[in-house]
Amino acid sequence: MTVRSRQIFEFFVERALFLCAAFSILVTAGIILVLMWETGAFLQEVPLSEFLFGTEWTPLFYDKHFGVLPLVSGTLLASAIAMLVALPSGLLIAIYLSEYAPGQIRRIVRPVLEVLAGVPTVVYGYFALQFVTPLLQTFVPGLAGFNALSPGIVMGIMILPLVSSLSEDALRSVPHGLREGAYALGATRMQTSLRVVVPAAFSGISAAVVLAASRAIGETMIVAIAAGQQPRLTLDPRVPVETMTAYIVQVSLGDTPAGTLEYRTIFAVGMLLFVSTFILNLISNWLRERFREEYA
Amino acid sequence: MTAGQTEVRTGFARLMADRLLAFFGLLVTLLALIALGALIYDVLRDGVGRLSWQFLSSYPSRRAEEAGILAALAGSMFVIGVTAIIAIPLGVAAAIYLEEYGARGRVSRLIEINISNLAGVPSIIYGLLGLGLFVRIMGMGRSVLAGSCTLALLALPVIILATREALRAVPGTLREASYALGATKWQTVWHQVLPAALPGVLTGLILALSRSIGETAPLITIGALTYVPFAPKDIWSPFTVLPIQIFNWVSRPQAAFAENAAAGIVVLLALLLAMNAVAIVLRDKFQRAR
Numbered sequence: 001m002t003v004r005s006r007q008i009f010e011f012f013v014e015r016a017l018f019l020c021a022a023f024s025i026l027v028t029a030g031i032i033l034v035l036m037w038e039t040g041a042f043l044q045e046v047p048l049s050e051f052l053f054g055t056e057w058t059p060l061f062y063d064k065h066f067g068v069l070p071l072v073s074g075t076l077l078a079s080a081i082a083m084l085v086a087l088p089s090g091l092l093i094a095i096y097l098s099e100y101a102p103g104q105i106r107r108i109v110r111p112v113l114e115v116l117a118g119v120p121t122v123v124y125g126y127f128a129l130q131f132v133t134p135l136l137q138t139f140v141p142g143l144a145g146f147n148a149l150s151p152g153i154v155m156g157i158m159i160l161p162l163v164s165s166l167s168e169d170a171l172r173s174v175p176h177g178l179r180e181g182a183y184a185l186g187a188t189r190m191q192t193s194l195r196v197v198v199p200a201a202f203s204g205i206s207a208a209v210v211l212a213a214s215r216a217i218g219e220t221m222i223v224a225i226a227a228g229q230q231p232r233l234t235l236d237p238r239v240p241v242e243t244m245t246a247y248i249v250q251v252s253l254g255d256t257p258a259g260t261l262e263y264r265t266i267f268a269v270g271m272l273l274f275v276s277t278f279i280l281n282l283i284s285n286w287l288r289e290r291f292r293e294e295y296a
Numbered sequence: 297m298t299a300g301q302t303e304v305r306t307g308f309a310r311l312m313a314d315r316l317l318a319f320f321g322l323l324v325t326l327l328a329l330i331a332l333g334a335l336i337y338d339v340l341r342d343g344v345g346r347l348s349w350q351f352l353s354s355y356p357s358r359r360a361e362e363a364g365i366l367a368a369l370a371g372s373m374f375v376i377g378v379t380a381i382i383a384i385p386l387g388v389a390a391a392i393y394l395e396e397y398g399a400r401g402r403v404s405r406l407i408e409i410n411i412s413n414l415a416g417v418p419s420i421i422y423g424l425l426g427l428g429l430f431v432r433i434m435g436m437g438r439s440v441l442a443g444s445c446t447l448a449l450l451a452l453p454v455i456i457l458a459t460r461e462a463l464r465a466v467p468g469t470l471r472e473a474s475y476a477l478g479a480t481k482w483q484t485v486w487h488q489v490l491p492a493a494l495p496g497v498l499t500g501l502i503l504a505l506s507r508s509i510g511e512t513a514p515l516i517t518i519g520a521l522t523y524v525p526f527a528p529k530d531i532w533s534p535f536t537v538l539p540i541q542i543f544n545w546v547s548r549p550q551a552a553f554a555e556n557a558a559a560g561i562v563v564l565l566a567l568l569l570a571m572n573a574v575a576i577v578l579r580d581k582f583q584r585a586r
Contacts, residue, residue, distance in 0.1 A: 020389035034428035096321025120510025218418025
């Protein structure tokens, strides 16, 4: 090849590679456009205020109501339970692995814990329905076969490695000088961990926690299988509820023709889900950037 | 009681608290591992008895004891194969651009932020995109192709992030030596950087695809069928996949179907384990070869 033709070739290779990278922008645009298109059509028939603040969600019944709050409450309830499980235990594991555990235990435990994040969610759904719910029913009075408690706990187990691994990374990147300073003042390892290292890594840990919350809100199969499919405005974790994601699955399983209002509801709910997880992800990114700036 | 004694006591209390924190840390870590153990034990206990050649080689049936996972297994393999064909070239090329070419520009920065945001979008949203775009607007219907395109978009950010990591691990001196010999940028990337990064790239690719095999929600959303009594013939066939078949069985009230679901999960987990093992072996082999 001559030098000239090689230059032309190089130019086109770079262009082609650039197009592949820029393709991801199209994906984002596609998501936003598809969601906006169908949600716009939905909002022409249902006023935004009824959608956002209505307390009844019965789009598949004869007497239709389009208030999304029962789905939102179901989502928040299940996610809150998941966070109640994942936050304290994830943080404790992170502190243990980063500040206490010998290197060998850390090297074994961390990858094994991360297996938890790689298990397909449909498997967790089975686990919640067939194992955790019957187990809980032996000591939680009035626990229904479908409920928010069991999938919430299992979701917590699923996002646990996310919290523990990212928090551990944050704890480890706190400079050693801070720990040594605390030890020099006579602090124990616990005082150093809880009063010096954890506060120093606070923004990094919060980034992990916010990301985990976003994951819990968007999680689908566990709640679709084990939480039931009854939109209900309640904070009682023992009764069946329905999350935003489980509703989308419920409608998708039926044969709803395109262009109907029922079909559009899943895009409106999807839009709400997309916006809330997007905001949480932005917050998480912002916290992580701030953490990086502190210890760069 | 003198001041000295109090101090000794608080010192003791502080040490006890320190031990207590270590103890609870270990306890919770063990509990998490026990949860993983319980999950695996539960699935194996319920499912292994149902595993048989009949189960692997039969199509779904209304009668639990005659049902099998052949259609779902074939569907999973087919869908993942097509997903790989779409997502791997696109993802690796994007990663090469971002890592080797565009590291400086504002556009690259925008693309990077965009990709990390895409990685955080819930998978069911990709299902809605697939439903609106591939199934309806592009008219692919509920076909293997629509499912693979959807999964490819979902896998893309993971593939890009993993490939970039592998490229980043290639020492800069390798590139400089190549340039010093008069090689162009692409010659350097193609003949030096990519081969050196191959084990890392392959590992990342397999892990990304193994995640796609377990995806359920986006495929249900694009309308993949839950009852398919045949293996997909071509990319336009309707299809089902293992996780959807498992979901279908889990949602039925009869205990016999729950047993089928557990057996399906065992097969799915075995498949994932095999893929991860291949990834590890590949990495080891390449690392030893160099």
